[in-house]
Amino acid sequence: MSKRTAPKPQADIGIKPRQPCPCGSGKRYKACHGAAGGAANVIVTRPFEGLAAECELVALREFVPSATAKLPLRDGGEVTLATVLPMAAAALRRNDDKAFIGLQVQTHSGDISRDLARAVDWVRSAELGETLSVVGPETAEVGAVPPRLQDLLDPVAPLDVELHKDFSWWLPEDVEPTGEVALSLERANAAIMPTERLTAEGVESAYWVDAGEKAHLRWVRPEPEEQLLAALARLSARGELALGEDSRYAGSFRAHGLLVPVWDLDREKHAREWDEPAAELGRRLAEALGSLDTEPLNAAERRARDGLRGRQITIR
Incomplete structure (x- = not known):
């Protein structure tokens, strides 16, 4: 090929240096797309x-x-x-x-x-x-x-x-x-690591991955990190954070501004066997997210949140 x-x-488009950059970054044009390198200088998380x-x-x-x-x-x-x-x-x-x-x-x-x-x-x-x-x-x-x-x-x-x-x-x-x-x-x-997308109702952007020694569920979540972390902590304090006896919550990683919780799974089970457990977990998580507006985290849930924070990494 x-x-x-x-x-x-191409030539400059005529924006004044001290005007806000039209890209929406909040910076002045001269410090953003008007600078040498233009868009290459703007870090978007x-x-x-x-x-x-x-x-x-x-x-x-x-x-x-x-x-x-x-x-x-x-x-x-x-x-x-x-x-x-x-x-x-x-x-x-x-x-x-x-x-x-x-x-x-x-x-x-x-x-x-x-x-x-x-x-x-x-x-x-x-x-x-x-x-x-x-x-x-x-x-x-x-x-x-x-x-x-x-x-x-x-x-x-x-x-x-x-x-x-x-x-x-x-x-x-x-x-x-x-x-x-x-x-x-x-x-x-x-x-290639064998990968399947979970398809249960209400479960989106969740993938089963066979990593060799063990399998994982990686679930990209859209919620703000602190809100999601609080909901996960609420489930953890109740002993409801796993997908069943053959799984455990492993931690989470940040990627491009979103949090991706990860669960270790029994590798002997087929990916499709995790659809319904993931859907049930999704329903529990939705309930926990909805309760945060009216029920602040209690002491046990705050300790659980601190523990979950200790199992976070950032890859992007």
Whole structure:
């Protein structure tokens, strides 16, 4: 596949340096997109905020190995979001004219949402077989405020995620991989951990993952961290935080502004056997979240919250 050079910078768009930056960061234009490097200087800790698909985007970016989803573009264009592309490319247009952008990529800016939007813009005008290896500062327009994914997508549309057992979808059905692509495909397939998306009613962005020695449930939650942590602590104090006798709450990690609780599961059970336990836990969690407005945490629940905080890490 060939590679195309980034577009040349354009002229300044005329915003005064001391005016608020139109990107909404709250900074003055001269300290944000008007500075050298533009959008690359702006660190966005919750890049997918405002999208109904936020939790799914976090899951696909961080731990789902092989999956695709058609992007719900406002203008109805055909671009497929992928967890990872050959050689971790940012975007590619296959020889069969299908356009893809990758989530699990190297980034050189502080806003993944803008990087993805640039990849979408690039791939829609790319020629057959072209690949964009990385989105970086050189693809930004000097003085301009490039769009974010929120500007391109229907904000209330969910992602219809399709999980794959391997990465054979990288290539059209009648094409045999060769060279670097074949090597990348072999390595990617060897590294896949079996993953299933739980499908019970009320359970969204929750994935069963077979990590080898044990299985896990990783559940991306949309609630503010402190609110979610308080609800988890309420369940923990009641002994209701597990999904049953064959599970235990392991901790949580932060990713792109959201908290992802994790449970260790009995690896001998099939992923589908955890659908109903997860739904029951979801109902208990919803009840606990609803009770926080009228019932402050008691002493035991506050101690439980402190214990849960000790099992948190941040990966993004």
